Every structure is written in C-alpha cells, then in structure tokens.
Amino acid sequence: MADVLWMPNKDRIKKSYISNLQNKINKKYSLNLKSYPDLYKWSINNIDLFWKMLWFDLDIIHSKNFNTIVDSENKMPGALWFSGSRLNFTENLLRFKNSNSIALKFYNETGDYKEITYQDLHKQVSKVAYSFKEMGINKGDRVCAVMPNIFETIIAMLASASIGAIWTSCSPEFGIKGILDRFNQVKPKLLIFTNGYSFKGKIFNIMNKVSSIAKSIKSIEHIVVVDYIKNIKIDNSFIYWKKLLSNNSDELIYNQLPFDHPLYIMYSSGTTGKPKSIVHSSGGTLIQHMKELKYHVDLRKNDNIFYYTTCGWMMWNWLVSSLAFGSTLILYEGSPFYPDNSSLLEKMDSINVSVFGTSAKYISYLKDTKVIPKNNLSFKNLRLILSTGSPLDDICFDYVYKNWKDNVQLSSISGGTDIISCFALGNPNLPVVRGELQCIGLGMSVKSYDKKGSHNFNKKGELVCDKAFPSMPIYFWNDKNNNQYNNAYFKSYGSKWQHGDFIEINKNYGVKIHGRSDATLNPGGVRIGTAEIYQSLSNISFIKDSLVVGQSIDNDERIILFIVFEIGFKYNASIEKKIKLKIKNYCSPKHVPSFIIPVKEIPYTMNGKKVEIAVKNIINGQKPNNKESLVNPESLDYFKNIKEIKI
Secondary structure (H helix, E strand, O other), X not given: OOOEEEXXXXXXXXXXXXXXXXXXXXXXXXXXXXXXXXXXXXXXXXXXXXXXXXXXXXXXXXXXXXXXXXXXXXXXXXXXXXXXXXXXXXXXXXXXXXXXXXXXXXXXXXXXXXXXXXXXXXXXXXXXXXXXXXXXXXXXXXXXXXXXXXXXXXXXXXXXXXXXXXXXXXXXXXXXXXXXXXXXXXXXXXXXXXXXXXXXOEEEEOHHHHHHHHHHOOOOOEEEEEOOOXXXXXXXXXXXXXXXXXXXXXXXXXXXXXXXXXXXXXXXXXXXXOOOEEEEEHHHHHHHHHHHHHHHOOOXXXXXXXXXXXXXXXXXXXXXXXXXXXXXXXXXXXXXXXXXXXXXHHHHHXXXXXXXXXXXXXXXXXXXXXXXXXXXXXOOXXXXXXXXXXXOOHHHHHHHHHHHOOOOEEEEOEEEOOOOEEEEEOOOXXXXXXXXXXXXXXXXXXXXXXXXXXXXXXXXXXXXXXXXXXXXXXXXXXXXXXXXXXXXXXOOOOOOEEEEEEEEEOOOOOEEEEEEHHHOEOHHXXXXXXXXXXXXXOOOOOEEEEEXXXXXXXXXXXXXXXEEEOOOOOOOHHHHHHHHXXXXXXXXXXXXXXXEEEOOOOOEEOOOOEOHHHHHHHHOOOOXXXXXXXXXXXXXXXXXXXXXXXX
C-alpha cells in the first residue's frame, strides 16, 4: 500500500452521496453491497434497475414519466432510454431559480469580477429565451456561439435548451477555417459572438473573423454580439446582447421534450480529418452529468466548483451541469499563467474554491516551472482536484501531494467529447493510488479487450464498453445510415463501443490509461502505450516536452521520440544514450525508440491534448487535416520530410 497517497476518513465515507445510494439500493432490493466493487458490479449487471434508481434519486424533473428504462442494454448504437418521458434540460439546471445564493462567479486575467444569483440567472435566461423566440428560434434549430467562458455563454445556452434548440459552440481563438469546418455542417440559424477576448495580456479583436463567418454560412438569420471587450467598435448591423434583455418577460417556458431530444452538437478534434459533428441528447447528458457530479464528485450546495476550460471543450458543458446542485460555478477567462505562473492558483485560493478542475498539462507545467503552491497558499477548503485531457503521470501525483496539498483527493478522470462524460473518474470513498484513476464510473460496463475480444484484468487492452449507457451520441449530424458513427466506435467489436483508449483495469476497478489506442506503438507486434514512455521521461530535468509515435518500415514499426529540450541545453550522443537507458530500465527494451529527434515545439489541441495521430500520419507520408483545431498549427512543420531519418 506504499502507493496510496490519500485515504478518506470514515465520517466522510459515511456521509457521501455514493454511500447513501448504496444504502438505498441495499434496502430496496434486500441486498448486502459492502464496497464500491460490489456497488459497481450491481450497477452494470442490473442496467435497467440502476438507471431507474438514479432517475428518482437524482430527482430528474419531468412532466411525463417513462414507460421503459431502456429497450435493450445490448443495442449499440441506438438504445432507447426512458421512452415516453418528457423533460427539459434547462428546467433541471435551474431548479434553484428562487434562490438568492450565488450561481456564477466570473473572473478574468485582467481583474474583472462579476457574480449572479440563481434568481437573477433565471430572470436573464427568461428574457433571452423570449427574445430568441421572437427571432423565430424553434425546437430543433441550431444556435451557434463563438464565445469565451462568460455569463452570457451560459445564459444563451440555457435559453436555447429551454426552447429545445440545439446548442453548439467554439472558443474565440479558433481560426476561421476551424469554425467553418464545424458550423457549416450543422447550418445554424443564430450566431452569438463576443467582439473580442484577452489572453496573456493581449486583446484580440474578432469582429472581422465573425463577419467572415457570418457571410460564409448562408443559414444564419440573426447575429448577436456581446460587448465583452471595451473599446472594440461593433457594427450596428448586429443585434446587441443588451437588447435581448430589454423585454419584460419574467416567466420561463420550458418546452417539454423527449429524453433523446438533441441538446448539444460537439465536435471531434479534427486533426486527422474533418471534425465529426457528435449529437448528444438532453436526457442522456443530464442524467449522466448528474450521476458523475453527485456520486463521483460528491458535489454539494456549499461547493465552489471550478474547471479551467474553454467553451469548445466538453468540460465546459460538464461544469455547467453543476447548476443542478445549487453549487457556485467559478468561471475564469484568460491565461492561467498571466501575469505569472501562480496567478490562477492565487485567485482560486482567495475565493476558497473546493473543487478545482484542470488539465494534466496544467499540473505538469506547474511542476516543471517549480511553482510550490503550499509555500504561500492555504487552499483551506479545497477537497478535490480533478485532472483530465491526458493521463496524469506518477510524478504529477507526487507533485500535488508534496507541493500543493497533502490532504486532498486527486482524481484523474477520463472520458471524452464522444460520450460528453467519463468512463473512469473519482470516488470520495476510495483511496487515491499513485498513477491510477480511482474507479470505473457507475453503470459503465468498461472492459480491457485483447485482440480476440476477451476481457482481462491487469493487462493492457482496448477500452471497450459492452453495454449501452444514456450519454452515447444519438447520432452524428448528416451521417447517412450511421456510417460515420459505426465506423468511429463499432468497427472492431460489433455492437460493443470501442473508445480508442489503451486501458488497464485492476480487480478493484482502478484504472490506468496508457494513451490513445490508435496511437499505440507496435514494434515487433508488441503493443505499447505512449503514456508509458512519457512517464519514464517525466522527471528528466532537461526535457521540457516530448511526443512519441510509430513509423511504419519494412512491414514493422519503429518508435520515434521527439523531444523539446530546455532552453540552452545541448543534445549529444551521451544524452541520447542516457534517455534510452532510462526508458529501457523504466519500461522495457521494446520501448526504446529507434530515433530521438529534437524539435522546437509539440503540437497540442485547444484542449491541451498532444496530437500524436497527426504527427504519426506526417512521418508516414500522409497529410494532416484541419490544422486550425490546434493551438499551435505551425508546429506540425517540424515533422515534415523525415521519412528517412538520419542523425
């Protein structure tokens, strides 16, 4: 048990929502479930009973009850959930509409601050929804947004969902082509945007960008602009946000819709092809998010929950669902490292954040730049740190407990845009084990499959979900006969969801993610997760960043390791030998790269994920697509013309 970094105390376990759920299930079904593995196994062996239990325990607000829970747990894709029910997503999130407690707090890198109560949030959503309907926005229409993480984005989304319109968004730093590649597919009727945004102290005017987008998408009938950045002139041909609030509406009409009515259109990263338009249902998103927030986060009314995210990442959608619990959501806009590397930490400490969500890359950067939060920050109310975007390596676990806070629950979580939720995540009742995700989520029948389609504990394999779950996409937009959908998730194991991650599951249902399976290395027929090599390099002081891919050669594959070295460091044969030896000793001889190549920069998506597949395609003679989904598209140029590698 030397790798256990945190343990919940008995009182915390006793009071947790997940313990309460377990007790209710034991009482209702005369069971004796004693542990999380017991509860988890019951949840996946009794799919219909489990989700029925959650419908009532989560108090899903509905105008019409369901006839059946699910038509078939083995039907993927296309399982029908809670048939016959009618509900509204916004109504569920604004259940505390009469409360004077704070719903949202907003901060940005320039020092601005705003807050809004649940009561005032409800009033503004009501007014905007009324204005949307006056514009002719109806059920099923698409409302698209190019917006930063501000109040108006959440208000517009909630207004859209109250009508039954479908919400889709990109963050404003996306390029024109990246936005058009997404929004042109779904033919939106309404466009909402801000006049600009700030990042690292610089102001970015996006008026020309949005004008170009508006002209290119013929379906757009109305354009609303939010005057977010001062002193950026706005064309009077656009509708000002303030006008949407100028009516006298104080009643919000919630359109009651089927459980599987579309709510969000999300997009795949698009680094290896045109972004897929993934459509998620209102009911599936709602019950899945509420499950994760209540039982796995243990979210309470008195929590201040923060996630550093843009409006183009699913973690924004996930964060917004916290409104259903009466919590206070903390929004932050701008760079987390401006004006210095500890700026975001200082702000979150000053407002007593209790749940701090971020990316693995952020934690790694804090470690690499030697930021020591505990030296001058207390984080007295911080009980949970959430990390996602990529696997959190062992060294980062150590960093959090040694340098940030030693009595905090650190939950690395993993899922994706594809499911708008998680397969593996945290648990308030379980220990935190170094390098592990605490557990597989309730109701998610996740397996680690070998090439023969058999599940194995404690062995690396494909992440496969072999039973249906409510937050599966209902379809892809404009996808004839579900061809894209089936090809994305069901081409290898029939009616079982193949997620594209390389996973290892232990018998307590703790998890390790070894990277994307489509980026899995395969030298000599041995499958190797890229995360294992990154792990071996994580505490080498002169390595700033790295990326590893496989290159096809002579009916085999060789490993190529690209490294960004610290400024001023000189790479030589001796250093190469040292790196290879470290990988060999930490992993195995099979993990040792054939070549180590210095580069200036590693490509990342807007959400902080390394772009392995695009680089793999480049070095195997293929062209990457949709560079504008990257935060640094120019970095791909470093990987060209190295088909025959020589050092």
